[in-house]
Amino acid sequence: MSHPIIGDNLLSLINIRKDKENETREFYKNKVVIITGASMGIGKGLSLTLSQYGTKLALCARSADLLESLAQECKLKGAQDAIAITCDVTDQNDCKKAVEKTLQAFGGIDVLMLNAGISGSQPFQEMTDLSVFDKMMQVNFKGYVNFTFHALPHLKKSQNGRIGVMSSMSGLIGVPYRTAYCSSKYAVNGFFEVLRNELGKDSTLKITVMCPGWVDTDIRSRHVLKDNNDSQYKDKSKFMSVEDCVNGTLYAVAIGKRDERFQMLPRIIPLIKAVSAKTVDGIISKYVSGTPSKL
Ligand SMILES: NC(=O)c1ccc[n+]([C@@H]2O[C@H](COP(=O)([O-])OP(=O)(O)OC[C@H]3O[C@@H](n4cnc5c(N)ncnc54)[C@H](OP(=O)(O)O)[C@@H]3O)[C@@H](O)[C@H]2O)c1
Numbered sequence: 001m002s003h004p005i006i007g008d009n010l011l012s013l014i015n016i017r018k019d020k021e022n023e024t025r026e027f028y029k030n031k032v033v034i035i036t037g038a039s040m041g042i043g044k045g046l047s048l049t050l051s052q053y054g055t056k057l058a059l060c061a062r063s064a065d066l067l068e069s070l071a072q073e074c075k076l077k078g079a080q081d082a083i084a085i086t087c088d089v090t091d092q093n094d095c096k097k098a099v100e101k102t103l104q105a106f107g108g109i110d111v112l113m114l115n116a117g118i119s120g121s122q123p124f125q126e127m128t129d130l131s132v133f134d135k136m137m138q139v140n141f142k143g144y145v146n147f148t149f150h151a152l153p154h155l156k157k158s159q160n161g162r163i164g165v166m167s168s169m170s171g172l173i174g175v176p177y178r179t180a181y182c183s184s185k186y187a188v189n190g191f192f193e194v195l196r197n198e199l200g201k202d203s204t205l206k207i208t209v210m211c212p213g214w215v216d217t218d219i220r221s222r223h224v225l226k227d228n229n230d231s232q233y234k235d236k237s238k239f240m241s242v243e244d245c246v247n248g249t250l251y252a253v254a255i256g257k258r259d260e261r262f263q264m265l266p267r268i269i270p271l272i273k274a275v276s277a278k279t280v281d282g283i284i285s286k287y288v289s290g291t292p293s294k295l
Contacts, residue, residue: 002015002026003282007128007153011221012100013049013098014282020251021182021247021251022072023251023255024247024250024251024254025053026053027160027254027255028050028053028054028111028145028250029053029054029055029256030054030055030056030080031055031056031090031110031111031180031212032055032056032058032060032097032102032106032107032108032109032110032111032112033050033055033056033057033060033110033112033113034060034102034109034111034112034113034147034151035047035050035058035059035060035115035118036058036061036087036089036113036114036115036116036117036143036144036147037060037061037087037166038057038059038060038061038062038067038114039061039062039063039066039067040061040063040066040069040117040201040217040218041069041116041218041219041242042115042166042215042242042249043061043116043246044070044115044244044245045242045243045245045246046069046113046115046249046250047070047074047082047219048073048074048077049246049247049249050074050079050248051073051074051078051079051082051124052077052078053078053250054079054080055079055080056079056080056081056105056106057071057074057079057081057082058083058085058098058105058106058109059071059074059082059083059084059085059100059103060085060086060087060089060098060130061087061090061116062084062086063086064084064086067085067086068082068084070082070084071083071084071224072128073220077161079227081105081106083101083102083105084130085097085098085101086293087143088145089139089143089144089146089147090138090139090142090143090161091146092146092149092150095143095147095149095195096145096151097148098150098152099147099150099151099154099193103154104190105110106242108154108157108158108231109154109155109158109161110155110158110161110162110282111152111155111158111161111162111163111164111208111253112147112148112151112155112162112163112165113142113164113166113249113253114144114147114148114163114164115164115166116139116143117143117166117219118135118136118139118140118141118179118219118222118223118224119178119181119219119220119222119223119224120132120136120180120223120224120225121175121178121225122177122224122225122226122228123176123177124179127225129138132180132224132225133179133180133183135180135224136180136181136183136224137180137183137184137187137217139175140181140184140185140187141184141187141188141191144165144191145191148163148195155205156203156205158205159204160206160256161204161205161206162191162206162207162208162211162253162254162256163192163205163206163207163208164208164249164252164253165188165192165207165208165209165210166210166212167185167188167189167210167211168181168185168211168262169187169211169212169213169261169263169265169269170182170186171185171186171189171209171211171216171271172187172266172269173269173270173273173280173284174284175284175287175288176285177288178286180225186238188209189209189211192209193209193260194227195207196258199233202251205254206256206257207258208249208252208253208256208257208258208259208260209254209257209258209259209260210248210249210260211246211259211260211261211262212240212261212262212263212266212268213238213239213240213263213265213285214233214238214239214240214261215240215241216236216238216240216241216242217242220233221287233270235267238287240262240263241271244262245262248262263284263286269283269284
């Protein structure tokens with residue numbers, strides 16, 4: 001029935017949102033979920049929202065104190081259980097142990113949320129050494145591969161196994177000043193495209209690759225490269241909230257969507273690129289130059 005004040009359109013939008021939330025809640029209930037990079041930012045947001053859906057959580061990152069208090073908070077919020085696992089994703093043995101600890105605690109793994117990452121931006125021509133390329137590849141790319149390698153056999157045993165991959169718009173477009181970060185995210189996208197094909201279209205284990213633009217976390221204060229172009233982050237209208245990123249991610253992974261682009265820019269850019277790559281160069285340069293963008 002139509003609502004006298006808010007009208008039919010808004011009402012149906014609210015209903016769609018509620019349906020999605022119910023579907024998401026239903027999917028994650030009782031599921032065992034590993035989250036990497038859980039101690040802060042998007043990973044923390046994923047952990048807290050999943051708690052409300054009655055999941056069993058294995059929270060992974062390096063900051064033991066932050067993880068311990070997050071595990072307590074998750075249990076208070078409704079998680080069936082939550083364990084804190086201190087681990088550096090660049091260390092294969094740490095990742096192996098994290099998977100083993102999850103199996104010991106919960107007996108299986110249904111969802112692997114790969115999210116631990118670092119960022120940084122600087123024009124390539126101003127770089128004085130290349131160690132940042134190794135670091136970015138080790139954390140952002142190899143960290144995802146390490147966890148996938150050890151968790152894959154167990155995810156395949158789950159009836160509806162899922163791998164949620166937090167990539168970035170920088171895995172789709174050559175964003176200026178981000179040679180190292182973009183390279184690591186392009187590598188991530190390539191790896192999971194191949195793995196999805198190897199699993200085959202009939203696999204019940206689904207891989208969803210998230211490509212958000214800028215999300216409103218403190219990742220920029222932890223940049224491993226300092227750029228002299230901070231003005232690019234001043235226009236807050238370019239940022240997506242952590243809540244929107246988390247909700248979009250959890251729904252996309254639940255329904256086994258191939259990828260999630262969230263915003264207009266990462267959605268349309270690959271289409272425009274196919275027609276005119278030059279136009280995309282112009283758009284993306286404006287985006288990072290501090291010029292407000294409506295996209
Ligand atoms: N924020 C954005 O604008 C944005 C946009 C697109 C994509 N993303 C992607 O989203 C993911 C999360 O970003 P965020 O903004 O939430 O970042 P964040 O707030 O800086 O959080 C990063 C998380 O990764 C963990 N981490 C970093 N290095 C690690 C290592 N070697 N081993 C284990 N854990 C490690 C950190 O925990 P510890 O320090 O405790 O280890 C932290 O929990 C990243 O993959 C990022 O590339 C972010």
